[in-house]
Structures are given as structure tokens and as C-alpha cells.
Amino acid sequence: xxxxxxIWQYLALQSPLQSLSGDQLNATKMxxxxxxxxxxxxxxxxxxxxxxxxxxxxxxxxxHQAYVTNLNKALESHLAAVAGTDIAGQIALQQAIKxxxxxxxxxSLFWQNLAPAxxxxxxxSAAKELVSAIEKTWGDFEAFKKAFSAALLxxxxxxxxxxxxxxxxxxxxxxxxxxxxxxxxxxxxxxxVDMWEHAYYLQYLNGKAAYVDxxxxxxxxxxxxxxxxxxxxxxxxxxxxxx
Amino acid sequence: MSSTLLRTTPILRGALRASGAVKPASATFVRGxxxxxxxxxxxxxxxxxxxxxxxxxxxxxxHQTYVNGLNSALDTIGEAESKGDFTKAASIAxxxxxxxxxxxxxxxxxxxxxxxxxxxxxxxDGSLKKAIETDFGSFDSFRKxMNTSLAxxxxxxxxxxxxxxxxxxxxxxxxxxxxPVTGQFVPxxxIDAWEHAYYLQYENRKAEYFDxxxxxxxxxxxxxxxxxx
Numbered sequence: 001x002x003x004x005x006x007i008w009q010y011l012a013l014q015s016p017l018q019s020l021s022g023d024q025l026n027a028t029k030m031x032x033x034x035x036x037x038x039x040x041x042x043x044x045x046x047x048x049x050x051x052x053x054x055x056x057x058x059x060x061x062x063x064h065q066a067y068v069t070n071l072n073k074a075l076e077s078h079l080a081a082v083a084g085t086d087i088a089g090q091i092a093l094q095q096a097i098k099x100x101x102x103x104x105x106x107x108s109l110f111w112q113n114l115a116p117a118x119x120x121x122x123x124x125s126a127a128k129e130l131v132s133a134i135e136k137t138w139g140d141f142e143a144f145k146k147a148f149s150a151a152l153l154x155x156x157x158x159x160x161x162x163x164x165x166x167x168x169x170x171x172x173x174x175x176x177x178x179x180x181x182x183x184x185x186x187x188x189x190x191x192x193v194d195m196w197e198h199a200y201y202l203q204y205l206n207g208k209a210a211y212v213d214x215x216x217x218x219x220x221x222x223x224x225x226x227x228x229x230x231x232x233x234x235x236x237x238x239x240x241x242x243x
Numbered sequence: 244m245s246s247t248l249l250r251t252t253p254i255l256r257g258a259l260r261a262s263g264a265v266k267p268a269s270a271t272f273v274r275g276x277x278x279x280x281x282x283x284x285x286x287x288x289x290x291x292x293x294x295x296x297x298x299x300x301x302x303x304x305x306h307q308t309y310v311n312g313l314n315s316a317l318d319t320i321g322e323a324e325s326k327g328d329f330t331k332a333a334s335i336a337x338x339x340x341x342x343x344x345x346x347x348x349x350x351x352x353x354x355x356x357x358x359x360x361x362x363x364x365x366x367x368d369g370s371l372k373k374a375i376e377t378d379f380g381s382f383d384s385f386r387k388x389m390n391t392s393l394a395x396x397x398x399x400x401x402x403x404x405x406x407x408x409x410x411x412x413x414x415x416x417x418x419x420x421x422x423p424v425t426g427q428f429v430p431x432x433x434i435d436a437w438e439h440a441y442y443l444q445y446e447n448r449k450a451e452y453f454d455x456x457x458x459x460x461x462x463x464x465x466x467x468x469x470x471x472x
Binding site: 159178179180196197 | 337421437
């Protein structure tokens with residue numbers, strides 16, 4: 001389930017555009033990629049009491065679904081703009097693709113890097129190599145948690161915090177991204193935490209520090225370890241194949 | 244406006260008044276602190292369009308946090324300045340923009356709202372109505388365009404009806420996070436599109452919030468801002 005190569009199996013289903021024949025579309029064979037909402041690898045209430053069932057249901061079935069729906073719409077319009085050699089139209093769609101595609105990528109990675117509290121996956125002992133690298137980088141595990149939490153609480157507005165593996169030496173870094181900007185700059189996303197208000201507000205209201213404290217109970221360290229040991233190509237291979 | 248945004252505490256005001264025209268030696272250390280403005284209506288007054296719980300959290304927690312953050316940023320800048328550490332002072336710029344913007348935006352926002360039973364809702368009249376019709380075609384078209392702007396915000400932010408200082412024309416702008424409307428534009432009407440502004444009541448259905456808020460817009464305030472030379 002948490003094998004890095006499998007992550008994108010949740011993301012992509014490729015289906016050719018049925019209505020366009022070779023005559024109608026005199027471009028090279030084009031297909032529109034239709035993304036679908038991935039199943040959660042656990043029940044909506046599995047992360048209670050740290051993330052409420054109501055939050056998980058809305059977050060997955062409404063918010064994530066909206067990113068998927070709007071990504072598909074934007075890609076379909078983009079395909080039409082390419083077919084119509086409408087360069088202005090293609091450029092106009094880039095932000096919608098980035099925002100909704102980023103929302104789809106980020107949430108897909110997020111669901112996988114969460115696990116029910118108390119499960120084997122939710123214990124840092126499921127990530128021996130990663131924890132060792134974290135201790136080497138930040139001195140000790142608590143110092144890392146403190147630094148990561150501070151980064152999350154420093155986000156101004158909507159965004160995400162990520163632990164990433166970066167560069168040829170595979171050094172670890174904490175990065176924050178705004179809105180739905182995806183971590184697509186070359187780093188391997190190890191795990192991410194959603195700091196949009198919709199991720200915690202129904203339960204924690206304005207008390208986002210408590211959400212950040214509690215998220216550590218439901219991080220899936222098995223997923224984090226797999227991503228840490230894998231490559232970026234692994235993480236994005238299925239998505240790339242679908243494009 | 245500035246008097247509600249940055250005001251000295253009553254004690255400081257008293258001290259300043261007592262000092263008369265004579266500037267006390269310590270004057271440079273007496274600085275106004277930003278304070279949370281009172282709402283001009285009760286927390287429940289905008290029901291059912293904006294719930295009392297949202298209003299209470301939004302005002303007493305979120306806005307208060309911006310006020311605290313602004314004062315803290317100003318203190319840090321003041322300390323850095325007094326030590327000649329201008330690098331440190333400049334590094335606070337993002338916090339000053341975020342918390343200062345948050346304080347400014349919310350202060351303008353509360354004044355933009357009123358209970359539907361009092362000044363809230365309806366349509367503008369007079370010169371503001373004419374200007375909206377000239378610049379947007381009709382009031383209905385303006386409202387649709389503003390809702391489209393609000394719906395298009397990717398992440399947290401605000402949409403504003405603004406007046407261009409040089410041309411006098413009206414326009415719509417959006418701002419990310421708590422970036423304030425500054426420069427060539429005068430903010431007339433702002434709508435908060437942060438999730439904390441609607442989520443407890445509307446959840447992910449933000450379009451319903453953007454529709455409902457027109458029932459509690461205080462057009463008197465908007466007109467006053469518009470007519471101010």
C-alpha cells in the first residue's frame with residue numbers, strides 16, 4: 001500500500017477521448033487524462049481523535065474531489081486549446097492546472113502519509129533510516145519536530161509544510177509551500193502537512209498550534225521511510241506515464 | 244480611519260493631552276499601540292447570514308491575533324532600530340505586512356457589514372450607484388463580477404471594490420492572504436475569503452457564503468468611503 005511505486009496508482013486513470021476521431025482531430029493522437037479521487041487507505045474516522053471524521057470526510061470527498069474535477073476541466077480545455085493552436089488559451093489555463101493539479105498531488109501524498117494513531121505505521125520506529133538521517137540533521141528527533149512545527153505555524157495564509165529529500169546527497173530539508181503549489185522542484189516529498197484552515201478548523205477552530213501538536217500522532221512513518229529510501233522518479237512515475 | 248487603526252490607550256492619550264504643546268523628553272518612546280476595535284453590532288447581529296460563532300471567533304481571536312502580531316512586529320522593529328540593526332528591522336517586513344494588513348483589512352471589513360434589519364443589504368444609491376453602473380454595467384453585474392473574483396481566489400485572501408485615486412474609476416482587485424490594498428487604490432468594500440470567515444457555517448460551500456454576504460453589506464459605509472475626497 002505504501003510502496004512508493006504504488007502511490008500514483010491511486011491518481012491516474014488514462015482514458016482516451018472517445019468523441020474525437022482522427023478526422024475530427026487532425027493533430028497527433030491526443031488523449032485527455034482523467035484523474036480520479038483516490039480511495040483513502042483508512043476509514044474517515046480512523047484518525048480520531050486527532051483529526052475528526054467530519055473533517056476527513058469533507059476534506060477528501062469535497063475538497064480533494066473539487067481539485068480533481070477542476071483539474072480535469074482545465075486539462076480538457078487545455079487540450080482543446082492545443083488542438084486549436086490557441087497559445088493564449090493555453091497560457092491562460094496554466095494557473096488553473098498548477099492550482100488544481102497541485103491540490104490533487106498534495107492531497108494524494110497527504111492521505112498516504114497519515115495513519116491511525118497507535119498503529120505500527122504511526123510510530124517513528126517504522127522509519128529507522130529516516131529517523132537516523134533526521135537525528136543527524138537536526139541533532140535529535142524532538143529538535144526536528146520543533147523546527148517542523150515552527151515552520152507550519154509560520155505559514156501566512158493557506159499552504160503546506162513538507163519534509164523533503166533534496167539534492168544528490170539526499171539531504172533533508174523542511175520547506176513550506178503556498179496555497180496548492182506542489183513540491184515539484186526536484187525534491188522527494190517525504191511527508192507533508194496541510195495547513196489550510198479546512199484541514200483543522202471544524203475541530204481546532206483558531207487553535208492551529210494544537211492541530212500541529214496532534215498531527216504527530218498520525219504521521220505514517222512507514223510511508224515516510226519508503227519515500228525517503230525511494231527516488232523522486234518512483235514518486236511521480238505513474239503520474240508521468242499518465243501524461 | 245487611522246484613528247481606529249492605531250490609537251493610543253486612554254492613559255497615553257491623557258498623558259499626551261496633559262503635556263499640551265510641550266513635547267516631553269520621552270515623546271519618542273510613546274507610541275500608539277494597535278488595539279482591537281469594538282464591533283459596531285453584536286456577534287449575533289449578522290445571523291443567519293454569518294453565524295454568531297464565526298463572528299466571535301473572527302473578531303475576538305483572529306483579528307486579536309493580527310493586532311498582537313502587529314504590535315509585536317512594531318516592537319521588534321523599534322528595538323532593532325534603536326540598536327542600529329537595520330537588517331533585523333528589515334527582516335520583520337513580512338510580519339508587519341501580514342499582521343498590519345490583517346488588522347487593517349478586518350477593521351475595514353467590520354465597518355463594511357451591518358445587520359440586515361438595519362443598514363445591511365439592499366443596493367447603493369446616489370453617486371455610488373451611478374459609478375457602479377458606469378463602471379460595471381449594473382449593480383447586478385457588479386455583484387456577479389465580485390463573486391467571480393472571490394471564487395477565483397486560490398488560497399486565502401480578499402476581494403475589494405476599490406476606487407482608483409487618479410482616475411476616480413471603480414474596479415475590483417483581489418489580494419493574497421492579508422496583503423492590504425495600498426498605493427493607487429482606495430479600498431471601499433472588502434470581503435474576506437479566508438476559510439475562517441465562513442467554514443463553521445458553510446464548510447466547503449463557499450459560493451453560498453459569497454451569495455449570503457450581500458444581505459449584510461453596509462452601503463452607507465461604502466458610499467462614505469467613495470465620496471471622501
